[in-house]
Amino acid sequence: MRDPLSRRTFLKSSALAVAALAATGTGAVASPLLAGPGNEPGDDVKKVLRERFGARQIREGHITLDIPDVAPDSREVPLLIESDLPMTPDNFVKGIHIVVDHNPDIYLAGFEFTAAIGAATLDTRIKMRRSSQVRIIAETSKGELWTTSRFVYTSLNGCV
């Protein structure tokens, strides 16, 4: 004998499936906006990276970047950079570089360290012309390059 609820259950589950499809449909449209553009650098950014680091491979990892997702005042965007890379006399982070894709100066700042620093941490405030990918590149004394990036939305124009 047929279960009288089966039709209802079927309708309910199919309605859910349709809702889920609709959700993923709108999700597919909206997600690029929510997630921000991909972190693939543009040609101008690639050029800056090539000038600084040549053809060396830049790998993701070992750097954490703490920066707001949305900057209320783009003239002062606070950022905190930390790294778990070693800081010993024969293997240390010799440089941390800040690259902002859509700023007039794409290469925003470079911080050169010696092993005496003890830890590769950095805390500062930057200007952003508009919403952009913010990239941090750490260079070790052995020549390895590590990176991380975050997309930051800005409200006010930051270039004063």
Added chain:
Amino acid sequence: MRDDVGQGKLILPTKIARNAVINIRALLSHPMLTGMSRDQAGIPIPAYFVNDVVITYGGEHVAHFEWSSGISRDPFVGFSLRASKEAPVTITWKDNKGGVYTSSADIKFGA
């Protein structure tokens, strides 16, 4: 023009243990002008920013920062240092118009 340009501060933790990695904060009063803005008459305001920062510890060079005008006005920077000896830490800021500003603080190990 502001008259406080070049006033700086170097802030150390109040208690420092030998060989501890400490956090140092440095501040400078500086307009950090990009050169891309204009005044009310529409005349471009020339770039005026700190582009070179050197940190020494007991006379020894420990860090060097190279900046564009993308660092915010009244620049602030926090960094680490291993307190390996009792010695002064000095920060020297230089701007693109030849201004040189120095702040210093002594690392002493607390009792």
